[in-house]
Amino acid sequence: MSRIANTFKALKETHRKALIPYITAGDPHPDLTVSMMHALVDSGADMIELGIPFSDPMADGPTIQRASERALAHHVGLSHVFKMVKAFREKNTQTPIILMGYANPIEAIGAEAFVERAKAADVDGIITVDYPPEECMQFTKLLKEKNIDSIFLLSPTSELDRVKLIIEQASGFLYYVSLKGVTGAANIDIEQVKSKVGIIRELTDLPIGVGFGVRDAATAKEVAKISDAVVVGSRMVQEIENSNKDNLIQNISKLMKELREAVN
Amino acid sequence: MKPYDMPDEKGHFGQFGGVFVAETLIEALDELRMTYEKYRHDPDFLKELHYDLKHFVGRPSPIYHAKRWSDRVGGAQIYLKREDLNHTGAHKVNNTVGQALLAKRMGKPRIIAETGAGQHGVATATISARLGLECVVYMGAEDVKRQAPNVYRMKLLGATVVPVESGSKTLKDALNEAMRDWVTNISTTFYIIGTVAGPHPYPMMVRDFNSVVGVECKSQMKEMLGRQPDVVVACVGGGSNAMGIFYPYIDLPDVRLIGVEAAGHGIETGKHAAPLTANSPIGVLHGNRTYLMQNAEGQIIETHSISAGLDYPGVGPEHAWLKDIKRAEYVAVTDTEALNAFHSLCLTEGIIPALETSHALAHAEKLAKTMKPDQVILVNLSGRGDKDINTVAKISNISL
Ligand SMILES: Cc1ncc(COP(=O)(O)O)c(C=O)c1O
Numbered sequence: 001m002s003r004i005a006n007t008f009k010a011l012k013e014t015h016r017k018a019l020i021p022y023i024t025a026g027d028p029h030p031d032l033t034v035s036m037m038h039a040l041v042d043s044g045a046d047m048i049e050l051g052i053p054f055s056d057p058m059a060d061g062p063t064i065q066r067a068s069e070r071a072l073a074h075h076v077g078l079s080h081v082f083k084m085v086k087a088f089r090e091k092n093t094q095t096p097i098i099l100m101g102y103a104n105p106i107e108a109i110g111a112e113a114f115v116e117r118a119k120a121a122d123v124d125g126i127i128t129v130d131y132p133p134e135e136c137m138q139f140t141k142l143l144k145e146k147n148i149d150s151i152f153l154l155s156p157t158s159e160l161d162r163v164k165l166i167i168e169q170a171s172g173f174l175y176y177v178s179l180k181g182v183t184g185a186a187n188i189d190i191e192q193v194k195s196k197v198g199i200i201r202e203l204t205d206l207p208i209g210v211g212f213g214v215r216d217a218a219t220a221k222e223v224a225k226i227s228d229a230v231v232v233g234s235r236m237v238q239e240i241e242n243s244n245k246d247n248l249i250q251n252i253s254k255l256m257k258e259l260r261e262a263v264n
Numbered sequence: 265m266k267p268y269d270m271p272d273e274k275g276h277f278g279q280f281g282g283v284f285v286a287e288t289l290i291e292a293l294d295e296l297r298m299t300y301e302k303y304r305h306d307p308d309f310l311k312e313l314h315y316d317l318k319h320f321v322g323r324p325s326p327i328y329h330a331k332r333w334s335d336r337v338g339g340a341q342i343y344l345k346r347e348d349l350n351h352t353g354a355h356k357v358n359n360t361v362g363q364a365l366l367a368k369r370m371g372k373p374r375i376i377a378e379t380g381a382g383q384h385g386v387a388t389a390t391i392s393a394r395l396g397l398e399c400v401v402y403m404g405a406e407d408v409k410r411q412a413p414n415v416y417r418m419k420l421l422g423a424t425v426v427p428v429e430s431g432s433k434t435l436k437d438a439l440n441e442a443m444r445d446w447v448t449n450i451s452t453t454f455y456i457i458g459t460v461a462g463p464h465p466y467p468m469m470v471r472d473f474n475s476v477v478g479v480e481c482k483s484q485m486k487e488m489l490g491r492q493p494d495v496v497v498a499c500v501g502g503g504s505n506a507m508g509i510f511y512p513y514i515d516l517p518d519v520r521l522i523g524v525e526a527a528g529h530g531i532e533t534g535k536h537a538a539p540l541t542a543n544s545p546i547g548v549l550h551g552n553r554t555y556l557m558q559n560a561e562g563q564i565i566e567t568h569s570i571s572a573g574l575d576y577p578g579v580g581p582e583h584a585w586l587k588d589i590k591r592a593e594y595v596a597v598t599d600t601e602a603l604n605a606f607h608s609l610c611l612t613e614g615i616i617p618a619l620e621t622s623h624a625l626a627h628a629e630k631l632a633k634t635m636k637p638d639q640v641i642l643v644n645l646s647g648r649g650d651k652d653i654n655t656v657a658k659i660s661n662i663s664l
């Protein structure tokens with residue numbers, strides 16, 4: 001069983017929900033990413049979603065765009081991201097790491113080399129924002145061979161047939177995008193999420209994570225009631241943006257703890 | 265020979281094209297694809313489209329024999345397809361009229377567009393005004409500066425122009441921002457993409473709407489000369505004017521097709537916008553797979569061209585395909601060569617071409633010299649240069 005599946009299983013046994021913070025690798029500085037990851041785990045993160053910086057993050061709102069720009073100012077690319085995950089694994093072999101990014105950096109090094117290197121770094125799952133299932137069958141197969149989970153997005157606009165198609169390809173968990181829009185766009189409509197998640201549940205045993213609009217502890221709490229995992233992206237990145245070198249770890253730890261308390 | 269019939273059902277031109285977008289956009293693209301399938305051969309739709317092309321755009325545009333310029337250059341005869349004479353001054357309007365009619369049928373009250381040179385933005389603002397639709401145009405902050413007259417034209421036409429400050433502040437960033445708007449406002453909004461890029465069905469649909477250019481050329485050339493040209497030349501930014509004139513000629517193997525990219529300061533300097541000529545690697549951007557200017561880490565790199573409309577790191581997927589199957593050839597000309605051709609056409613023919621178009625003219629000039637006087641080059645004169653006079657004046661150290 002994959003580390004992600006194990007984590008969900010363990011959480012389920014204790015009736016807890018997974019909390020997954022998102023940070024962009026290299027934001028605000030590549031030297032800080034690994035210690036930030038440890039701090040997030042120490043403060044209650046069950047898994048970490050680590051963004052691969054990209055020059056053209058089409059599905060992201062301004063907050064995560066700026067995170068990418070800060071990381072790119074330090075020339076952070078996939079080779080650094082793999083190094084960071086490796087460094088993280090020196091002290092932590094438990095917490096699943098999910099890479100989230102866009103297709104082009106992956107294709108630039110080649111799908112096979114990417115999967116090889118992700119495995120070597122001990123990455124657990126991949127979300128490729130602009131790879132709908134039809135366009136990445138081969139990539140998904142390569143990941144599966146290496147026991148790396150392919151995590152796909154589902155959206156409020158996904159028709160039932162598509163949900164089924166995606167479920168066939170997906171492993172680890174399903175990532176339900178809670179709103180029409182880019183990351184960090186607006187507030188979640190909990191009732192709408194609830195009904196859609198209900199429909200998806202009928203079709204699969206895979207855990208369902210919800211993200212893209214979780215702005216505070218109160219929303220996280222509501223989302224946790226109707227899902228298996230809560231992803232907090234733009235809010236976490238905002239905290240990073242508003243911190244300086246000296247209070248960064250303290251601030252993100254505090255936010256993480258608040259979220260943890262709300263979700264428990 | 266089997267007639268050319270690309271793309272496949274999923275929008276692939278061989279390994280190029282496709283639909284590389286976040287799940288949140290899939291349904292909107294499906295809806296668009298189905299709407300386009302429904303209307304592309306619908307007699308009422310076509311009747312309305314042709315009415316607008318004739319009475320609003322002013323089609324057919326003439327073909328003009330640039331005799332004095334041909335004599336001056338020496339060699340082949342150069343003919344110009346006068347897309348600059350269209351309403352709004354470029355080929356872009358052919359596509360916007362088509363897509364706007366689809367938007368109307370889909371009942372979408374709001375139109376968005378990205379623009380580089382501003383020609384597509386102006387064409388979109390124009391048709392939106394005519395149909396009474398709200399219009400928002402995204403334009404890189406850099407381009408807002410260098411295409412000021414077009415920005416004002418869009419405003420006069422009632423559009424909101426949003427300067428895009430992210431990334432390189434040019435066309436690619438405007439496209440990113442328009443996509444973000446679309447995903448956020450999907451139910452009310454129709455996104456009119458201005459070139460043969462983006463996810464399927466855009467590359468196919470934009471090509472189809474622009475292919476009126478090539479279709480007219482075929483019958484006009486026949487009428488004028490009793491034969492087709494030896495070579496067809498067009499500039500390539502995303503590639504819509506080139507696809508428009510190439511497409512009807514693809515199945516005529518005796519007609520050479522040449523796309524001209526922007527070599528900027530020179531291919532060897534790295535400061536250019538010529539992914540095909542520079543043999544850039546294949547990548548994924550803006551919803552399709554194509555040749556793409558990028559670094560080793562897969563980050564899109566900054567492009568350079570004197571003309572905002574060619575300042576784009578990728579190229580429409582069908583051009584990538586035509587290059588690979590060797591049906592079309594791709595070359596590049598520098599800023600300086602384009603400027604020289606610009607002045608040359610102004611002075612010998614009394615036509616002020618767009619800087620984008622001047623790239624095609626510069627290559628036609630080079631090529632003509634190597635050809636015989638009874639041979640024919642047809643250039644897509646994709647747009648007029650009124651929008652560029654500030655840029656050209658500045659280079660000549662003249663303040664207007
Ligand atoms: C006159 C003119 N020609 C050419 C282009 C380049 O676009 P495409 O390659 O899609 O024809 C533009 C774009 O703005 C333009 O305004």
